[in-house]
Amino acid sequence: MEHGLSRLPVSFGDFLQQGDYRLHSRFSRALNYANEEHLVSLVTPEVGSGPTNIVLSDISWIDASEIEVAADLVRIGGRAVALPPERRYHSGLDFAVAEVHRSVQHLAVFSKVLLESSPPLSLVFLLDETRKNIFSSPFDRQLAARVSEAWNHLVRLDVSKGVSRMLGTGYGLTPSGDDFVAGWISGLHLMAGLFHRPAAEEMGLIRLQLTGGSPISRNLFWCSLHGRYVERVRDLLQAIGSGPHGEVERCARDVLGIGETSGADFSTGLVACLSLHGVLG
Template sequence: MRLLSYGDSLETGSYKLHSTFKNVINFTGLGGKKDIVSLVKTPITDAPNHLVFDYFASDLTSVTSLIITDHQFIAKTSRTQISFAKADCDDCKTYVSTFELPKNYTLEQLEHNIQSVKKQVCAYSQDAGLSFLLDNKTKQAASTNPFEREFKIKVTKDIDKFFSPHWIQGAQGLRGCGPGLTPSGDDFLLGSIIAIILLTPIMDSAKLPEINVIADMAKSDNLISNNMFFWTVQKKYTGMIKQLIQVLTDINPTTKKLNQCVNEVTNLGSTSGVDLLVGLILSIQRRHQWQLKQ
């Protein structure tokens, strides 16, 4: 297997297996460390804590533990161990997860771009995840499944609370709410954090919720959710989110580029990408409500 790149925020230490998926193997730190390091195969993109291997790294799923030192990565299977020395990785590069926001984008432009994102989500993901919140008709449509029905009622109520001066209670209610490995509410809050990061330089930040507080409210025993909040609050992004931010802050992104980027995000999980985009869209469109008195 070929290591293509590694994230810029991988901490040295020993890691044990946490969870195995088709293209992602998650490891968690030993000795009480709760951070996650992931071995992934393309097309899963870079992230601050990802080691990205080529698509044909079929033996990746047999890795049971991982050691990261200053100079190398050691992947251990039950029978063998494979070392990747950072210095020897000719083609392999460090993925830089930070991203400086452009200085010249405006609120109008962001609103314009987010409108296009909304259109794309409504057109192609109208029945997925929280996308019903973007459309009044589907929002009112009743669900026959009792869990779905109660979920819709709760999530709508918590989102209304989130877009109010009582946003902390709203965030608490959304945390861990809904289907999915990273529940829909978590993905929504992640999208909202990204929106607040985008809004901060172009409006009065005092009128916006604090992203650290949202992330604290959202913390749970779900290490995968915690991990995505942790990195995003530090403004360290996955390759996919970096691209999304780039497109949203572009003065005039082409429709093709924007749609391509949105489609990639919507492909994330079953509904995770859609839920994240719904959080992002609504947070930009309903930003004024964070200041309304109830």
């Protein structure tokens, strides 16, 4: 039974797709609902805004197995939560005032923070081979070997094979390899948006490989392909394009704090893409 409108959300994403969704996974700070094509996440403010997130001040009351997203509200069990335009989170990037020279400097700052501050079992060993020794257990060594195989294809810019080998590899709600691929896609967006280099053909090759995975990974890829990002990543990429140096370092550390290794794996894919395409030295 409808109990009227509940309190307003803190924010809601600008890439939400209307439709019915069923509960996919539940965590203390996030409830993920999926259908055959898309994902919606009801999250706490600690998780933050995202293209398909609805941020609520509290999610402990939610026990609904299904939700419905409409044009201006989301129905959660017996409650309807309004989605007013002023609460919409804008997940895209604006590089209208970006400067190429400054962006290159900012990418160098970002790369330095990544190499110095990434968690031990992240894929940053692809950029610093001395870290590969940390992968000591049989599973870790197998992961490192598979990722290295994918990397060897990417180094030769055999992107289709490299991406297909990387997908689904590793730990986490989104495997390390999936985060890396999302970062690589984002690197292509920076190549096109900041450095005016062609990226559409490579983006198309990658899109052809993204046919499986969990709803969470599929949503990550879908948003990345469309240049839509969670708040911490958006702020980093925007700072690389047009922010002060100090902002880049702060945002980089914020991104590295995403998940166990997710932020670092995404960042590794981004830096790797720009390095192998000659944007970074």
